[in-house]
Amino acid sequence: MKKWKKVLLHVLTVLLVMAGVCGYFLFLYPHEQDFVESYYKVQSDKLTSHLRIVQLSDLHLREFGENNCDLVARIRALKPDIIAITGDMNDKKSDDTHVVTDLCAQLVEIAPVYYVPGNHEWPKIVFEGSKLASDLEALGVHFLADKYETVTIGSNTLLIGGIAEAPVSYEKYASGFLEDFAAQPGYKMLLVHYPEYYAEDTGALIGKDIDMALCGHAHGGQVRLPFLGALYTPDQGFLPDLTEGVQTISGTKVIISRGLGDDVGQILPRINNPPELVIIDANWY
Incomplete structure (x- = not known):
């Protein structure tokens, strides 16, 4: 040529x-x-009737409409029994938490709200004196930092727990809580920001007696490629497995949200990866 x-x-x-x-x-x-909606159905003999859970994750101070009015309106229309928040609604680069507290003030009027912190929130609470946890609890939010609660909704009784620690700190700070939680009878739902807790061969929660785990953190891989899925996450590397959807891992239904926002100051935008609101229907049939 x-x-x-x-x-x-x-x-x-x-x-x-x-x-x-x-x-x-x-x-x-x-x-x-605009956010999209992903619906998942799970079944369990431990639940006696239908239960709808709406999961929010990784908002990073983003707003859908003024004061998140669009997001709140859609959640209200979905009529959830439980609202589960799996961390990083705030952002480590900001000390202003009003987006999160204003949103949660509206959500608690719709359904009970259970909140586990993520890596953008928990270190600021532990080491920098952030009042996010106490502010949320004052609103009526159930803040689950390495603890659980027994909940009755309709004819269903279940345990809802939350791990605040990153996997690297699990053995030192959260393993005792988790062993106690997993030993309890009944349906157990765990909120844990990090899906890496279920990574093949190394995940600390693999094999634990937990019925359903809700995670976030990975942002869907930020960039998603046609036919291949997520391109990369810092904690899982290239072509990671744990970035979205539902998987059954050692008997646990692991549901991973792609999240609703991006880190403040994020240079690389979401590509082929719209923000996501997750809806889980247990015992729909």
Whole structure:
């Protein structure tokens, strides 16, 4: 092939790639800024009737409508029995928590709210004196930092627990709580920000007697590739397995939210990965 033809081919290739990128950001990306809904169904003989759970995760101070009115309106319309929040609703780069507290003040009027902190919240609470936990509890939110509660909703009685610690701190700070929680009879739902607790071969919660675990943290991998899924997460590396959806791992239904927002100051936007609101229907049939 003549040199000028090779140059022309390279130029055309670059132009096609640029056109594809521009087309995505002009026509597809704007539609991916609204949250989508993902529905999952689970069954258990330990529950006697239908139970609907709405899960929120990784908001990072984002707002859908003024004061999150669009998000709240949709959650209200879904009529959940429980609202589960799996961390990082606030952001470590901000000390202003009003987006989170204002949202939760509205959510507690819809259904009981159970909240486990994530890596953007728990260190600030433990080491920097953040009052987020006490502010949420004053609103009526059940803040679950390495503890659990027994809950009765309709004819269902279940235990809802939360692990606040990162996996690296599990043995020192959370293993005692988890062993006690897992030993309890009844249906057990665990809120744990980090899906890496269920990583193959190394996950500390694999094999524990927990019926359902709700996680977030991975942001769906931030960038999702057609046919391949998530590209990368800092804690799981390239082509990670634990970024979204539902998996059954050693008898536990593990449900991972892609989250609703991005880290404050995040340079790389979500690509092919819209914000997500998760709806779980237990014993729908």
